Amino acid sequence: MDDDAVNDFTELTCTNLMIKLKILLNKLTPGETLAFVATREQVDNTCAPFSSNGYHVAWDQDAENRYLVRIGK
């Protein structure tokens, strides 16, 4: 999965985003990055906690309440 395939996950609930990320990250090979757009609440509650599970998590603000998130192994 490359950075140019950017999904917009802003409509997902935090629970469903967590499930989606777990599914997508399971398919990720070492060195690959998953990129997607999320809200501030999703970044804080769902994305950031993946950093404690061996993933590298980074994000940049794209617009009001929209963040481009990158998670890699």
Add this chain to the structure above:
Amino acid sequence: MKHSALQSSTFFFCTPLSHERIQWCTECIASGAGGTPDEKGMFTVFVTGDALFSFVDAQSRDAWNALSEVPAVQIIADGDELRLHGLCDSVAKGSPGITVTGRGGGTLFWKQLVSHLVEEWKGTKKGAFLLCHPPYMSRIPVHMLRFLSEAHAAGLSPELYAYLDGVHNIHNGQRPSEFENIGRTIATISMTAGERGKDPWFAACSRCATARGYFQMNPGTGYCEPASCIDEITIRPLKEILGRFSGYYPILSHTSVEIVATNRSRDTETPPRLVIFITNPPYGTEWTFGGLSLALATAMDGIPTTVIFIEHGVYSLYGTHEVPPNDKVFNVQEMVAATGDIPSLCYLVHAPSLERRGIAVEDHLSGIQEVQNTDLAGILWDQEFPATRILFF
């Protein structure tokens, strides 16, 4: 560690009961209730609406009659609904072990149910209903109103959680020509309870409300706002609604069970365990996704949660599901596989449902434990938990 505790179990059925469900349910209850009430506690089954037809159905009436002879079991049928459906005489003659409530203008059955739940959940201040059905097409919102009205009349604060198609009940401007106005009655219950010093809490799931157009983005603020909704119901994230599930009080749904330990001191600190039965095929309706989402959210909140695939729900674990590239549905099998490591969550599958359909669980999901009816009874009436809620999706 196992405790020896008497448990009171309350079953509530108001949707059609298939022969298959009657069979496994009655076998589980009979297995759980196989003793005297002093040994096993009481098992009380409240039946109303379309579930009443199962009392006269040739395929299921014998199972009901056998169950009604178990000393620890009491079956209570809604007399007003039996009369509405023309079933009263046949049930009275054919099933003498079933208690039929008297004529009560649609309220006696509900008074008895609320009074029973108040006795079971000692000290409870609330009574809640998880509503997953839309108004008018379904009569379940009417049952919800009867329950919440009687809960309020009994001095409880009413709570309503609208989920899946249940969010259609929040639409404002409802004006049915023939049926009870659901939106107006919800508003009245909420207002009256508030005026009497109670704390009504009526909420609708934001994901379900957004999907159905009741929660729309304001481009100016970047946030969603209610659209065409009655004021008495607040749209909230599911996580916030499920935060209520850690409370010690009954939460009814269209088909639900409440199990409470009655001979121990009331434990209001431990959140009630949640058991979710997934009974529908995976993609034809929102039931499976809705049930799994709810289960995962409660498990991630630390509430012990067990998901049991049963009846047509076992098709979720059969074959290998492949979602076409342009289809936006969640792959149910991927959901299950990706979440098996959540500590508070346990997946099980009902072996008799698999056998009845002649199918087996797909190899890559074979870690999911198969359970027979006697195992299921042991799991449901596990005395380690002070209270258990069981919901059907």
